[in-house]
Structure formats: C-alpha cells, structure tokens
Amino acid sequence: MGTYVGDYVFIKSLSEHKFQAFVSNYSRGQDDWFTLGDSWGTADDRWSRSGWEVIAIRNANDTKRVGYYEYIKGATIYITVKAIDKIEVERVTDPDVPPRD
Secondary structure: OOOOOOOEEEEEEOOOOOEEEEEOOOOOOOOOOEEOOOOOOOHHHEEEOOOEEEEEEEEOOOOOEEEEEEEOOOEEEEEEEEEOOEEEEEEEEOOOOOOOO
C-alpha cells in the first residue's frame, strides 16, 4: 500500500510492452505524453496536480487507450500498468483532511 506524499499522480508500467501516460493540466502543469518507466522514482512518472484531472494511458502504437477522471487534491494516486486492460489504481488520502462526501 502506498502512502500519502502530497497531491500527486504516480504511474509506472510493469509490462514488457511500452506505454505512455498523460495527465491533463486543468489545475496546472504540462499535458504532454510521457513514456512510462518501471518505477515511481523519476520526474517523468510523477505529476503534481490539485484538482479534477483526466489521466490517460495508451499503448506504443496509440491503438488502445484507457482513461480515468480523478480528484487529486488531498490524495496521492498510484497507478500500475500491467497491460492496457489490467491497470491498478490506488488512491491514498491525506490523513489530516476530512473525507469528501
């Protein structure tokens, strides 16, 4: 289980295939596509956001895409791509902020 480390989205790929990810920039940041690595340790695998954002993942040929709409403020989102149809999303909320209804 991940821990809350701020309002971030972390995405990694554990697949033998290449994937790219995009996080919209409604609240701030860049919305470019980035090739995913196999850890959450690089700047290309981490996005800092503070509101509602679209998170999209595509295969290397851009023939398949998957997307999520997440509220990131007060949460750290951990996404692990194992295949385009096998994606794990873990949401860890700030323990000091009351839960949203």
